Amino acid sequence: MSRESLSKRVERAGKIVDGLDRLYPDAECALLHGNAHQLLFATILSAQSTDQTVNRVSPTLFKRYRTISDFADAELDELETLVRQTGFFRQKSKNIRGSARKIMDEYGGEVPDQMESLIALPGVARKTANVVLGTWFGKSEGITVDTHVGRLAHRWKLTWRSKDSKDAAKIERDLMEVIQREDWTRFGHSAIWHGRRVCMARKPDCDNCALSPLCPSAHKV
Template sequence: MTAKKATPKTPAKKSNLNAALAKPPKSIAKPKDTFNPKRDLAPERVAEILKRLAATYPNAECALHHRNAWELLVATILSAQCTDVRVNMVTPELFRQFPTPKAMTEASQPVLEELIRSTGFYRNKAKSILGAAKKITNDFDGKVPRTLAELTTVPGAARKTANVVLGVAYGLAEGIVVDTHVLRISRRLHLTKATEPKNVEQDLVKIIPQDHWIAYSHEIIHHGRQICIARKPKCADCTLETVCTSGDKTWSSGKTWPEQ
């Protein structure tokens, strides 16, 4: 008698359970991106946002390397349309040759341009740095001003740059630094509907306590670089997800603060 051939068993399909558990569920319906001042600007909600940011980024600080207010001012001017990493590669040699505003006034434009060329827009930046050095040397006894009104008279020190220097170098909160990350995320969180940095700052200083002004910018900048990026924000990893009602959300837990 001929033995029947055993029918080969179809290999069992691997379970996708572990993979499913490892990933957050797919996005559910996005919230309507509508601004509700009573809800969005409520002190309790703002306080919750600040608390979560502080807990998530306890060591957030300025990424530009500097030893004093002058170095920070120059580094901030160089950071326009340039990464902090690149600026930090350029400034050591720059400050070795020209460590003070007085020393910088003696630099020639071509020499300065060559030193900062890799940061981009080097001609305009060199002009601003030389102008700042002369202004600070001649009008402020070689010391970077400690008030917003005075600092914004220095070439290259527009309001954002001035707020960076005052907050980081001197610990003075005269305003809130509004860069591209702060503008984008503050709008996504419905803390403002403004589109111009100056107007965004005006809205933020009304609802954020002054003792949080400096930290808020540092924390939001870190958040914008790591999580709340311009395209396809990483909402599944976001500490603010349940307090955010942005139409840009790529994922939702289905929970909302404070009902969560």
């Protein structure tokens, strides 16, 4: 793919952000949570799963383990049983307990609000850290690139990677280059909503998409 000028991508990105704001003024993180550690652990559970599945297990999980200390002391067997439905439950359980222990040992039981500290926790990559930083701490350190945001970045040609690229870190860098920093968190939420409701992976509903006049892929997918 030839590389379009940066200014054109920036201009299109701004219009798409405005369009998403109009379409989804209330877009927010769909994972149930009431504090930073619940959001962190729910986001770890959401990998290779869906928010609905995670939201089915979260109420019981958060009732059983109320504090980070409770998670740090969890018996793996019991934790695994509670999160089994979300898939990859053994690794996720290890990561959740490992993160809780590290937060207890190194951060006095408080979820850190720095990117470097978050991505040093077991099972936490930039995507999870961005969710926690943006949604809970209100910090724009990056853009959450999940499967929906990655797909839409390609369709909107806001990334110049080959269309098969699923390298979230590179796509995130491209998006950060063309989207205003104050819009990063909101864009992440609203793009996910658009990807779920309208611009689905297999059958994007271009006929009913309010963003089609802006979209380089309208009626071409």
